[in-house]
Amino acid sequence: MGQEIAEIARFLSSTAPFDALGRDVLAALSRKITIFYYRADEMILQAGQHNDRLFIVRSGAVELRLAGEELTARLAAGSCFAYPSLLRGGEIHNAVQALEATLVYALPGKQFLALREEHPVVREYFAEDESARIRHALRKRETEGHSKLDTTHVSSLTRRQQLVSGLPGMTIRAAAQLMRDHDVSTLPLCEGELLVGIVSDKDLRNRVLAAGLPGDEPVSRVMTPDPQTLSAEHSVGEAMALMASGGFRHIPLLDENGQLAGIVSATDILAFLGHNAIDTGMAIARAKTPHALVKAALRIPDSFARMVRQGLSAAHAMRFTSALGEAVHRRAAELVEAELGPPPVPYALVVFGSLAREEQLVGSDQDNGLVISDRGDEAAEGYFGTLGARISDLLDACGFVYCKGGIMAKNADQRLTASDWRTRYADWVERPDEDRILRATIFFDMRCVHGERRLVEELRKDVLAMAAASSIFASYLARDAQRSRVPLGIFRNLVLENAADGTKVFDAKAQAIMPIIDIARTQALAYGIVATGTRERLHALAAVGRMDKGDAQSLEDAHLLVNELRIRHQAEQLRGGAEPDNLIAPATLSPLERDYLKDAFKVIRSGLDSLRRNFAGGIA
Structure with missing residues (x-):
């Protein structure tokens, strides 16, 4: 006994x-x-x-x-x-x-x-339900000391007593003297309590000395107007992502009243981290040639792996990697434009799918297109044909491989005028069928990363209005979401697939992450929600009463939990020299992780069931 x-x-x-x-x-x-x-x-x-x-x-x-x-x-x-x-x-x-x-x-x-x-x-x-257990798993990670990038406020890296600002009307010489006297490398410029611009040592070198500009000119001539800002309560991880996306080294911080509270620099974050994870973003933004851009972009996987080791959460890892991807796309377009000359009419480079949602990880292919002004002619068509092809080729060299489905600017179908894009979206919305919806859903996650944003904003406004007006379209989206083979549990051969080496695996992206994306996208489009990211869509749906707050939180938590496992899996593959994928072997997870994963699957299935009942007529 x-x-x-x-x-x-x-x-x-x-x-x-x-x-x-x-x-x-x-x-x-x-x-x-x-x-x-x-x-x-x-x-x-x-x-x-x-x-x-x-x-x-x-x-x-x-x-x-x-x-x-x-x-x-x-x-x-x-x-x-x-x-x-x-x-x-x-x-x-x-x-x-x-x-x-x-x-x-x-x-x-x-x-x-x-x-x-x-x-x-x-x-x-x-706990009494799966949602509570998933939240416990996420909280546990936060309390284990692995998420200082997420939990540290960026304001803690600055010292308010060092804050000094100038006026946009002051001379360049006076601004430089003020920066010298206070030993600062960046000077915010304000009108009253409103921040209107920022000037840095780099601006004085490149825009004044190198350009031969007189020192008695107003500093507003060389400042960066309307700089991107963060709240003082944002995390260090968010500041890193913003720097990586924009390729700059300084971010003004605003307090709860919208007043200037400080400046955080890449150097401040370097001192906090012990290594400069923003360097990749800077190298991308500063690339002067296609070769230099390729060299910088190929550092993204290593930057990703380092961020995971540093303890970046799933939300910030996706945001940071997406920021670098956006920077590569923008710089690729700028370099190709420099070779071809200025575009004959305004246009926008748009991205679709995970990059548009700011949820991209390493190993993603490219999904992009061009929205061109209706004023274009045959000559413009030739220019944009060359532009789109060269952008796609350069992105492929940078590690964003060609899209197998052809969703890239080098293909004429993804290089349309604004009017032609409207017609295309109207055709999807007004005449849906299962096969066309399967191929079209990615296009409803769209974001401008370079060029004339107004073209994209007006197009998205019209598309949202079309989608919200068509219950039939929402029904087809809901039915398409039911294609997902969500596991019933991590159990032997159940809904598991064979990896190349014969290992039993499940596809974290296809079987867990995409269903949540589909749930959020379908309801956001049905109710005219402007947000593009999955988390933002869930928050917006709950805020307007279109989704129960508890259900929205549960789906968000499940999304983050599965992405945590996916991100760790990819980081380990990169450390081992393997190509990252989304295929996770349940045997590599701890019993506790498998249990939490089962909870996530239950939440996802519940969300799909609700989607089927409310939008697909209970059938699928």
Whole structure:
């Protein structure tokens, strides 16, 4: 008997959340456990009956069916079941059946509830719903000391007493003297309490001395007008992403009243991090030749891996990598324009998909196009044909490989006038079918990264109005979302695929991340939400009462949780010299991570079910 109790304790010590408990607690629990054996296909619990035990799969596998009908999960060794019934008073909702010869441990409900009351780690693990457990997983990461880039306010890197500002009407000489006297490399320029510009040492070198500009000219001639700013409460990670995107080294900070509160520089962040992760963005922005741009862009994977090691969260890792991708696209367009000469009519370089949503990671292909002014003629068509082809070729060399679906500016279909883009979107919205919707969804995540933004803003405004006016279009989007093969659980061969080496894997992007993107996109378009990012769409839907706040938060948490696993997986691949992908082997995850992943799948399936009921007529 003593050997059997020791074996139970040994198993619990390697099974979440019991592995966080002390030896004495595990020994006491082990004495309370009863062991049951079930043959293949034998019923363990019936829906509707009363339950008074927590069950833990010791070996074998079980299947859960809601009300005895709808398959909801399959669980293998180390998984727990039947605890929701204990938390709500005993009534069982899911029938449980052994799929094969199965051994389970059963802990009396009285001991389980006492354990949950006494130990926060058990209480948080056995929360009443999946959403609470996912939030616990994300909070745990934040408290483990790995997210200082996310949790440190950028204002903490500056010292307010050093803040000095000038007037845009002062002379260049007076501005330089003011910077010298206060030993600052950047001078914000204000009219009253309003920040109107910024001038730096680099501006004095390049725009004054190198250009031979007299020192008695107004400094407004050489300042950067309307600089991008951040709130003093933004994180260091957000400041890094903004610097990387724009290729600049200084960001003015504003307080809660919109007044200048300080200047944060790349040097400040360097001192905080111990290495300059912004250098890649600077190298991209400063690239003078295509060769220099390629060299700078190929540093992005290493920058990504370093950011993950530094503890950047999923949200900021995606934002930072997207910022670098945006910078590469912008600089590629600028360099090609420099070769070809100025464009004959205004145009915009737009990106679609993950880069448009600012959710891109490494290894992504290019998805882009050109929106051209309606004033163009045949000569303009020739110019933009060459421009689009060279931009796509340069991006491919930079690591943004050609899109297999042809969604890139080198193809004439993605190089249209604003009117032709409107006609194309109207055709998708007004005459949808399953095949066309499958190919078109990516185009409804669109953002301008270079050129005439007004063209894109007006186009997006019209597209949103079209989409919001068509319930049929929303229905097709909702049905398309149901194509996702969301796993029922990480269980042996269930909805797993074979990697090149035969390893069983699941596709984190296709099976978990894309369904959440689809849910947010469908509802955002149906209700005319302007936001493009998944997180921003969920927030906006909740804010206007179109989605329950709890449901929106659960989907956001699931999105971040799966991306955390995906980002870590890709960073490990890069460190090993492999090409990054989205295929994660469940065997590489801890039991706790697999449990959290199962919770995420349940949240996603619930979101898809809601989408089907509300937009797809309950069919799909």
